[in-house]
Amino acid sequence: MNKVGISKVGAGKPGINRAARRSAVPLAAGAAALALLAGAQPSAARPVAWGAAWAASPQLPSTGFTPNWSQEGFSHQSVRQVVRVTEGGDQVRIRLSNAYGTSPLALTGATVAKAGQGADVQPGSVRELTFGGEKSVSVPAHGELRSDAARLGLGRLESVTVTLYFARTTGPATFHAQGFTDTYRAEGDHRADPSGRAFTAATSQSWYYLSGVEVGGGARRDGVALFGDSITDGFGSTPGADRRYSDALAERTGRPVVNAGIGGNLVLNDSAWYGERSAARFGRDVLDQPGVSTVVVLEGVNDIGFSEARKGPKPQPTYMPAPVVSSAQLIDGYRELIRQAHSRGLKAVGATLLPLKGSDHWGRHSARVSDEVNDWIRTSGAFDAVADFDKALASKTDPDRLAPSYDSGDALHPNDAGYQVMAEVLAKLL
Template sequence: MNIKRVRRIAAPLVAGALALGALSGTGEARTATPQPARWTAAWGASPQLPSTGFTPNWSQEGFSHQSVRQVVRVTQGGERVRIRLSNAYGTSPLKVTGATVARARKGGGPSVEAGSVRHLTFGGKRSVEVPARGELRSDAVGLRLARLEPVTVTLYFAGTTGPATFHSQGWTDTYRAEGDRRGDVSGAGFRAKTQSWYYLSGVEVSGGRGGGRGDGGVVVFGDSITDGFGSTPNTDRRYSDVLAERTGRPVVNQGIGGNLVLNDSAWYGERGTARFARDVLDQPGASTVVILEGLNDIGFSETDRQPTYKPAPVVSSGELINGYREMIRLARGKGLRVVGATLLPLKGSDHWGTRAARVSDEVNEWIRGSGEFDAVVDLDRVMADAGDRDRLDPAYDFGDALHPNDAGYRAMAEAVAAVL
């Protein structure tokens, strides 16, 4: 599926209008050359088609005369901020009446820090239309943010949106209120909540006070294990969160629960090879991508108990390897360092079967030994039960023999951090 992407990037910021500095040979003061702002992706979520997905959400009904407040944690600090909105799966223009950004108040919930609310503009105007199947970025606004600080983005829709482009599994509460609540500091009007993100696909920062390392941002790309399924909601314990804490680098999570490398899904997003350019290559400041995906390609065909897994064609290791090669090629074309992660053990899960076990082993051996990645993190071995290497370590198991718990995600992050 081709997605038309429309961008309105904020006008470059000027480091300083005039510099008195050194004089030219004629005695005239030289004017400083304006320098464009250097932006860094500090948070992200991959857009998905409106669907019921794993958990209840508002994507299919959309919004009408309502405000939506979303809470995210930025992995890089700065002095200025802008947001990225996606209408990738909208069939008509999305009319956003207005949007605000603010520092979230400590303690959670929809309340924000007094005095921190900033109204966002788009091309100088508070209201904007995001084209069908398009996206855009807001103008920059001054707001000092610290690394790992929670931030709220509130969108107000005076009209009716129709079905909403969203990200199904946010594992963080999102709030809805009737009417225009963009400037609501207490959050008292936000009485409904869900754990998905709507239209918001990125938060980017610029300016000093970042506090991160200078070797670039990291994009983690994959399925529900990258997305954080099994982690404790509202605690930021996905492996991407721990990775940001461990490394001090900006980390953007571009996982989608149920996602596949080779096939599109009505519930679980476009195939990895199709969404890679949008979700990985278009992240400012990123220098590295970690690819951990393929268990669903291998395992969906092993069960008839889950209708959302269909269609689920049988996939060979060779086909999956070709998918990895396509993503490696795309990443290298943008100068990104590519880290390959072996697939986690899956014995005992609904993805397990004789064929799935064989294909998983073949894929993992290729990841380890092909030399086609810049670095490899062997999560298969890190996460395996010492008594049965095909099974997830019980200490790391969320309970379905497939997804890690908080301790498992911490172990994954430590292993990935060691190869960055």
């Protein structure tokens, strides 16, 4: 897969360009109730310091291991998504991505609200979002944009609901495959509905078009971006419970934390299912996050393990590309990420690869390369600090294996307890 370019429309500030406003679709007639919503746009009299409070890295529409709605997209439907922010503020805006769209995305309108139970939102908290002052907008193909600010006071670790309405047919949807929390879909325009009754027919555990939630009004500037693959993404944690290691780190440190993990992602190669290679997406998924001062890199197990997994009795078609990768090649990939981080003044923390013996990624080659890479991370001094997850989660009787108490069941991904230990190790470095 060739690298897909990202057009930063409105990046770093609210609003859209003139062309995008001209191509915006009109509001649906059924949205008249939105005029009554509280929370008009805040005054632009003084600049607002924005900080990333939640993020999800965009991916190419695909099925892979997880059934989802990305390839069919949406038509005359509302999509309600619930996320937990890791920083509070008195203003909020969202970041939308059409990174993998081949045509402009017509968004009829959007709202943000404090989450209730399931698809419900808290009555009186619904705020209509605008984009450059417009209620409807067209997100350019391969582009992204941020909404204007809306007044909505949010606390740290509070859940917020974003509802997007598409009166037109979207085509395949840029999405994040493994959200490990429910997303809801309903026929028609239900942006302003406090009740989630219309959304009970269909759910997914992916996020669609929504790639960030940012807060203003007291946002901190010491945010942490966790960059990696399925372990960073939270595979093996309890769905719907916010038990990823990014969640545990935010709870433990009190700092804003954004998760830039993509399950199956590779340091060195693009994947049709698992996103662009690390260096190609690092700018969008880490460096463009406002308020982030530190990045933690935990990636490489798929680069060395896919070639082993392809030899197994049940090789997955998604395990491609699967070249045999050396430790020197991976180290070159890490050096490029460190270079990019330092070029923007970010502290780069290197995390050792976790034990993988007994998993489908395990083999003679992957065991050797994993040890060589971990030795380099620990001793080279290339990273500004090292989080030794390998030692922290290893079995005491067999250090090549995850400790049974931290194993989610596949000998590769931690469970909730393992992710908690990772957060504890990392918190000591921050």
